[in-house]
Amino acid sequence: xxxxxxxxxxxxxxxxxxxxxxxxxxxxxxxxxxxxxxxxxxxxxxxxxxxxxxxxxxxxxxxxxxxxxxxxxxxxxxxxxxxxxxxxxxxxxxxxxxxxxxxxxxxxxxxxxxxx
Amino acid sequence: xxxxxxxxxxxxxxxxxxxxxxxxxxxxxxxxxxxxxxxxxxxxxxxxxxxxxxxxxxxxxxxxxxxxxxxxxxxxxxxxxxxxxxxxxxxxxxxxxxxxxxxxxxxxxxx
Numbered sequence: 001x002x003x004x005x006x007x008x009x010x011x012x013x014x015x016x017x018x019x020x021x022x023x024x025x026x027x028x029x030x031x032x033x034x035x036x037x038x039x040x041x042x043x044x045x046x047x048x049x050x051x052x053x054x055x056x057x058x059x060x061x062x063x064x065x066x067x068x069x070x071x072x073x074x075x076x077x078x079x080x081x082x083x084x085x086x087x088x089x090x091x092x093x094x095x096x097x098x099x100x101x102x103x104x105x106x107x108x109x110x111x112x113x114x115x116x
Numbered sequence: 117x118x119x120x121x122x123x124x125x126x127x128x129x130x131x132x133x134x135x136x137x138x139x140x141x142x143x144x145x146x147x148x149x150x151x152x153x154x155x156x157x158x159x160x161x162x163x164x165x166x167x168x169x170x171x172x173x174x175x176x177x178x179x180x181x182x183x184x185x186x187x188x189x190x191x192x193x194x195x196x197x198x199x200x201x202x203x204x205x206x207x208x209x210x211x212x213x214x215x216x217x218x219x220x221x222x223x224x225x226x227x
Contacts, residue, residue: 033213043205045218052213091159095213101166102147104209104216106159 002027004094006107013082014115020067021077021110023092030054033095034068034075039109040088048090051075079112087114122208122219129226134196137222140189141210149216150183150193151207159207165191198226 003026013019025034036048051059051068058066063083067076079086092107121140129135141148150162163173165185173183180199185191195202205223209216 035215037218043221045207045209047215047217050215095216097213101164101171102212103161103164103172104149105161106151108158 002029002032002094002096002103002105004092004105004107006090006092006110008110009108010111010113012113012115015082015084017082018078018080019082019112021079021090021092021112023075023077023107025073025075025092025094027073027094027096029096029098031097034066035093035095035104036064036066036075036077037091037093037106038086038088039091040085045091049077082114084114084116086112088112120208120210120217120219122206122222124222125220127222127224129198129224131199131226132197133226134194135198135202135224135226137193137206137208137224139191139193139208139219141191141208142217143189145210145212145217146188147210147212147216148185148191149209150191151209153205153207153221154203162193195224198224200226202226 005024032053034051038046038048049061063080065078089109091109095104123138149164152160162175163183168185183193203225205221207221209218
């Protein structure tokens with residue numbers, strides 16, 4: 001079974017700093033996808049960034065980028081020039097595809113606070 | 117595109133009552149997931165469907181929980197009878213390899 005581990009329950013940084021959230025996963029599959037989701041206090045789940053396992057190039061979306069280390073099964077999220085609006089819970093997610101059916105599993109989340 | 121629509125947004129019910137949560141996925145999405153979110157347990161995958169067929173319901177906590185997807189545009193999660201420990205936010209999500217879109221969730225409180 002696939003498992004996703006986020007080892008940092010909480011993090012706090014100053015506005016404009018760079019912060020990295022860690023995520024590791026366990027799988028025996030070679031074809032899968034990884035995501036980071038953000039959940040602000042509004043509780044809405046918002047897709048931040050995605051990564052295909054077959055791509056070596058790390059995904060980037062504006063201030064958000066990932067460091068995908070397939071051999072180490074690591075998928076960290078870097079937020080550059082952090083803003084107050086980045087304050088939220090961040091969830092790492094693993095998507096497997098088994099016999100055509102997709103299964104999406106989440107880590108426990110990291111609560112990120114950006115301080116002014 | 118109205119996104120994934122869940123109803124109701126809030127539900128307060130008494131212990132022992134039946135509760136039905138509803139979800140309308142985004143048109144064209146073949147996969148649908150139900151999650152439960154609590155402070156203690158985080159986001160738990162309850163059940164997921166592919167092309168309206170339940171694939172894995174091993175995350176459903178007890179027989180009191182059941183889910184259906186009678187067609188591609190509608191799914192329900194039912195709890196009968198409800199208990200206070202079922203209090204949580206329940207999310208529905210639909211999508212594919214490009215990412216999953218979540219509904220706004222239903223906050224269920226069982227008193």
